[in-house]
Amino acid sequence: MDGLLVEYLVANEVSRVRFPVRAFNMRIVIKVKTNQPKTEIVEKSEVWKVNVKAKPENNKANEEIIKFFSKLFKKRVRIVRGLKIRTKILEIV
Numbered sequence: 001m002d003g004l005l006v007e008y009l010v011a012n013e014v015s016r017v018r019f020p021v022r023a024f025n026m027r028i029v030i031k032v033k034t035n036q037p038k039t040e041i042v043e044k045s046e047v048w049k050v051n052v053k054a055k056p057e058n059n060k061a062n063e064e065i066i067k068f069f070s071k072l073f074k075k076r077v078r079i080v081r082g083l084k085i086r087t088k089i090l091e092i093v
Contacts, residue, residue, distance in 0.1 A: 025093055032086050034061045039068050047087070059083075065090070 029047045036051035043049040054064040062079055065088070069077040075092050082088030 025091060027080065027089055027091050030065070030088050030090060032061065032065065032088060039064055062088075 030050045031047050032050050032052055033042075034052045034054065034056045036053055038051065039053045040051050041048055042051055050065065050068075052061050052064050052068075054060040062083060066077050066079065069090055069092070073092050078091050078093070080089045080091045
């Protein structure tokens with residue numbers, strides 16, 4: 001099957017999602033909880049819930065989100081909306 005297979009942990013269980021090749025430039029909506037023990041996806045639904053280890057100071061949490069999702073998707077990621085709020089829209093390019 002063609003596409004990009006992404007594996008990630010949700011509540012200590014491995015989840016796998018296959019995105020079709022044409023899915024990139026895609027956008028996902030995330031809700032962020034900062035200053036957590038580790039950076040991880042907690043719940044995946046229409047809005048992905050993400051714990052971030054970094055504090056929301058000096059853009060550190062946003063940088064952590066971009067690094068985490070870039071490694072996860074092995075693609076370039078940018079925050080389209082929500083630089084200063086908890087709910088963000090990410091674009092995977």
